[in-house]
Amino acid sequence: MTKRDILDWLSTPEPERESLYRQADEVRRTHMGDAVHLRGIIEFSNVCANDCLYCGLRRSNVALRRYRMAPDEILDVARRMAEWGQMTVVLQSGESPSRAGDRALGELIARIKRETPLAVTVSVGNRPRGTYAYWRDCGMDRYLLRFETSDADLYRRLHDGGSLEERLACLESLRALGVQVGSGFMIGLPGEDLDRLAENIYLCAALDLDMIGIGPYIPNPDTPMGNEPNAWAAAPEMFFVAIAVLRLACPTAHIPATTAFDAVFPGRGRDLALQRGANVFMPNSTPGRYRRDYQLYPNKPCVDEESGDCAACVLLRLKAIGRTIAIGPGHSRRNTAWASTVADSRKKNPGPSNF
Numbered sequence: 001m002t003k004r005d006i007l008d009w010l011s012t013p014e015p016e017r018e019s020l021y022r023q024a025d026e027v028r029r030t031h032m033g034d035a036v037h038l039r040g041i042i043e044f045s046n047v048c049a050n051d052c053l054y055c056g057l058r059r060s061n062v063a064l065r066r067y068r069m070a071p072d073e074i075l076d077v078a079r080r081m082a083e084w085g086q087m088t089v090v091l092q093s094g095e096s097p098s099r100a101g102d103r104a105l106g107e108l109i110a111r112i113k114r115e116t117p118l119a120v121t122v123s124v125g126n127r128p129r130g131t132y133a134y135w136r137d138c139g140m141d142r143y144l145l146r147f148e149t150s151d152a153d154l155y156r157r158l159h160d161g162g163s164l165e166e167r168l169a170c171l172e173s174l175r176a177l178g179v180q181v182g183s184g185f186m187i188g189l190p191g192e193d194l195d196r197l198a199e200n201i202y203l204c205a206a207l208d209l210d211m212i213g214i215g216p217y218i219p220n221p222d223t224p225m226g227n228e229p230n231a232w233a234a235a236p237e238m239f240f241v242a243i244a245v246l247r248l249a250c251p252t253a254h255i256p257a258t259t260a261f262d263a264v265f266p267g268r269g270r271d272l273a274l275q276r277g278a279n280v281f282m283p284n285s286t287p288g289r290y291r292r293d294y295q296l297y298p299n300k301p302c303v304d305e306e307s308g309d310c311a312a313c314v315l316l317r318l319k320a321i322g323r324t325i326a327i328g329p330g331h332s333r334r335n336t337a338w339a340s341t342v343a344d345s346r347k348k349n350p351g352p353s354n355f
């Protein structure tokens, strides 16, 4: 797989795109099967210390009512997820590091692992390696941390001076700790061309990721980038071309049909993504009263529903496209070495008392 291959696929002319989609769907079926893994997201806090230019949760956005869910409230949801077919809980929040908060998150992970059969994915941003190790020893199975763009200058401009190098170092730490690693990028950040899109996909392949989440960049009017349109706004089919090429480049990665696809193609975006390379669906399991305050971008779907409604809806959507729900946690298909590394470490480290 070379950048040239990726670029050639991305350049597929419009009349041949259905054939590209069919190829991606076949690769997905061969390597990942027809069953779709459900990973329920709990957006447990919208507090963020960062000021990323595109994001509705940025600290300068005063239009938001900030919240933090209590651990017992999060556990109440997690305890019901297995009956909804969601065998992974994704704990997601803004980036707000503190020793007390990070310790509390570790204790929550340990309780979820003790009290439910769920795999635990965490997505709360950059942290030192020691914190990731602590969470792993508490039971964390996976970590999601998107690099968002492979352009280091653009990364710095978008992320309040933060560096791509630091983000990639976090991914490297997680990988070295034996945690299953997910990353990805936004499709169509301002200025993106086919070369940059190819670079982004190539970086996903080079990082040898277990999970890869990509979704359209959607300008948020409550941010400084509200007037900067998606680079592919006039050709939104490129979002699906990107996911199809990603599947061809990374045949054994878990690839979610991300929520942002539904924001651009209401009611069908995620279904189409599942038919063009994706194999994971991430229902929103955040209690309904918090959802309006976790809008990274406008027109985010499912913000009016009570917790549980998404669980019912996803079953109907999967049935309509002839897919089933996967049984089991859906761990990485590409690397099983992590399992023994983590088991060894957990034996040596008692977890919460060690942080």
Ligand code: SF4
Binding pocket: 048, 049, 050, 051, 052, 055, 056, 057, 058, 059, 093, 094, 095, 125
């Ligand atoms: S992208 Fe993440 S770190 Fe940046 S402002 Fe949004 S929630 Fe915070």
